[in-house]
Amino acid sequence: MTIYDISEKAGVSIATVSRVLNGSQSVSEKTRQKVLDVMEQCGYTPNAFARGLGLNTMQTIGIMCADSSDPYLAKAVYYIEQKLRSRGYDSLLSCTGYELEAKEYSMNLLITKKVDSIILVGSNFVYEREEDNRYIAEAASQVPVMVLNAAMDTPNVYSVMSDDYTSIYNATREMVAGGIRDILYFYNSHSYSGRRKLSGFQAAMEEQALSGGAPLVEFYRGSHEDIHAMVRHLRAVRDAGKEFHGVIAADDTLGLAAVKYAAEAGYRVPEDFSVISYNNSMLACCCQPELTSIDNKLETLCEHLVATLFGILEGKEMPKKTVFSGETVRRGTTRRTASDTEQAKPICTHER
Amino acid sequence: MTIYDISEKAGVSIATVSRVLNGSQSVSEKTRQKVLDVMEQCGYTPNAFARGLGLNTMQTIGIMCADSSDPYLAKAVYYIEQKLRSRGYDSLLSCTGYELEAKEYSMNLLITKKVDSIILVGSNFVYEREEDNRYIAEAASQVPVMVLNAAMDTPNVYSVMSDDYTSIYNATREMVAGGIRDILYFYNSHSYSGRRKLSGFQAAMEEQALSGGAPLVEFYRGSHEDIHAMVRHLRAVRDAGKEFHGVIAADDTLGLAAVKYAAEAGYRVPEDFSVISYNNSMLACCCQPELTSIDNKLETLCEHLVATLFGILEGKEMPKKTVFSGETVRRGTTRRTASDTEQAKPICTHER
DNA sequence: TTGAAAGCGCTAACAC
DNA sequence: GTGTTAGCGCTTTCAA
16 A cells, blocks of 8 residues: 555545645645545555655654663653654664673664664763763764763763762762761762762762761672672671761662661661662662652653754754752651751753 | 765676675675775665665564563563664664553554564553454554563464463462461552462462451552552551451562561561562562562563564464463562472473 | 666655 | 656666
8 A cells, every 4th residue: 555556546646645644735625635535544554664765764763771671771761762752753772781882883773773863861871081982973973962961062962961960969968967977989880970979979078078088989890780789898898997877879779788788787777877879769768767869850851851852853953961950858868957958949050 | 875876986786786785695706895895985874764665674673561661661671672682673662651542552653663573561461351452463463463471362463471370379379378368469450460460369369268258459559669658558458457467469569568568567577477579670679678579580581572573573483372480589578488498490381 | 697677655846 | 736757775676
């Protein structure tokens, strides 16, 4: 069933059929109806490939994501897919893993498939060394590239992110203000946002000029799912003689491990031990006490990202970088402080 | 840069270029090299749309999933995407939500986009009423449809699933054998596998002919992420006068809520209160004590599903339904029993 | 082994 | 408003 069959049965030319297909104004209402009727009764569907060939787009966006089974990334992918779909675009998903080479490869594949844009979900796509980001710049020379949770100053690359630095900075200050001096920063990623968070922690600690020594920082390399390994890691730190009574964790999994560790070690939480983690995912409510966690407004970020993308696709000028601020959701792993009463309003900042 | 440009620069016809592009045998090694060289040096990439038009495929598989932010479904999507990609296929993801109408709509869209097959991730796509599954049968008349975790006896529909019925049946029997008579079955889905699990519970309970009354069964309707609401639900059950000392939960979230409930209610787990849940996800290790949970071998299922799909695409006859058995992973929410010593070997059963 | 040419199904100038 | 026609970039007979 092609446009030719329809044109024949409707007694018009294929051009007319194509016109009603594309909602052209220059078709009389009468012929439009006739054509529509024939299409309907034949159950006709235009061939997407032919259409793609003609229009040079199949209304498809490539979504790259290191690991869509990571709950946080999965959520982001979900939000983005929903919002793309609501505007009639489909999502080609590519789970790349964390290796640069695989990312480059996937990127090229997506470009080859002629997607209209590529969305990088998660800050792990942006590396510290400029040359490692060349693959993004290259892709951006073909289609607009949207980056969630990381920033890059490159033509045709647009970033939407949360202010991780400030969120962790504030959390650290708050914990220090609560009287905890031996705080451990526990993280598992050197991604763009991972680096920003770490900086936030270090800045806050240095500012306090606490305890002389360098602040305690631990990098966890194991599986993102292996809570037990994380707990063991913390135990090993203490066994090595470094005691700590507070943990700032780069994500909720690590935070949850910290709560487990504290329970095992016999600390009372939050009286003797505090934890603040990041993401405010469901995990925050899974342990006892529940985790105080920083909410980075993922849905808002995704919404904004997609809105920006469509602006670009429509040819509008759009902000190259947008930063939203996070919000600390206080639960049982921190003591109440004076700052709790402050209104923690999320502020949306646009940067050009 | 098209095939014409290449043919010209290589001094051959476009047919020859096309042949090397498609790895045809009937090209002399010499011309093949020449063409390849030219392509390389021009950075030529074939136009995917034109290719799709000619070959009538873009090597793309549609993945439908009610909610890819659900950790379990996200994991399935991840596994499937990986395995498809490793065979050179791309994944068009469509998150449909749980409404039938939206599923029908998405299905049609995917067909319109000319995917080579559709994979339904999650048992919620298969309804109890035959007519509600017509949309699947219709799609199957166009492309093979693969269903994960649900079965349908329909031409061109292939199912790969875990034996949920038996897993829950065994878990229930085990708990009863452990001396718990007032067991609550806690679930949140009427999906195909949801119904199978429930049946397994009921069968085991009826067999024991316990306590006269009907077994305690509670359906939770709230958000899949709201642990507190689940705990409240359980509390309300007891407040209504129905006490229970064991919970069989249809997934780990519900199981985790049961552990929280037990702690609040002052039960000692597992001495006075047992919990067995389903999925064996990371959540099982997030509470204290940790959850005994049934592992349904998701990765194995996905692997098998994709392998089956490729068999079909290659024109082979493949089993229409494959059932794998689950495995109970025992942790802190159940007491050790005699059956623990039994070797719980996963068995793979094929049915034609 | 290679080339010429006819599609694949649609879009979009251009002419009427 | 509508039709004719030339592409879009590739695949694939059919001859040579």
